[in-house]
Amino acid sequence: MSRLALGILGSGKGSNCRAILAKIRRGELAADCRLVVSDVADAGILEVAREFGVPDVFLSPGKFRAKLEPEVEQQLVRRLHEAGVELVVLAGFMRVLKSTILQAFPRRIINLHPSLLPKFPGREAWAQALAAGEKVTGCTVHFVDAGVDSGEIIAQREVPILPNDTPATLHERIQLAERELFPAVIAELAAKMATAKS
Secondary structure, eight states: OOOEEEEEEESSOOHHHHHHHHHHHTTOSOEEEEEEEESSTTOHHHHHHHHTTOOEEEOOOOSOSSBOOHHHHHHHHHHHHHTTOSEEEESSOOSBOOHHHHHHSTTOEEEEESSSTTSSOSSOHHHHHHHTTOSEEEEEEEEOOSSSSOSOEEEEEEEEOOTTOOHHHHHHHHHHHHHHHHHHHHHHHHHHHHHHHO
């Protein structure tokens, strides 16, 4: 069976990237990671890539705070295409993607978000859920569109909010659920894409 070629984008320490690469290494995920890209020069995700022997790239994002400069996004698309990437995986990538990459990878970009979307899009969703007095939150994998955490939902996993939870303890438990859900969704997409190819 052909293996799905992944490109992983992230801005942080790379815990979800590590979970994906570990499953690939153990033979539990029929995929290959061709490239890890970060918009942060010293991001932990780049170290994770090196640890697993995956090519890594830092792309300086330019002057905008929440998106990449257009020429940087074009450069990103070129790098992903050169690496033969079929599915773009956002693992803690803190910038909104624009039309250049969305058109280059239609319904081929997925994101992981730490809430049960459509509730609590945006940053620190676990703290938003706690502040709102929710009893349950969780995580969502969704296709990426031009909005913020607004794309079509693929899968979700619930995480109960405990009476003594702090933002930190809740976030930690959501991350445990994320590390199970994200690779499972990628495995499903890999199987679907392999069937479509054959």
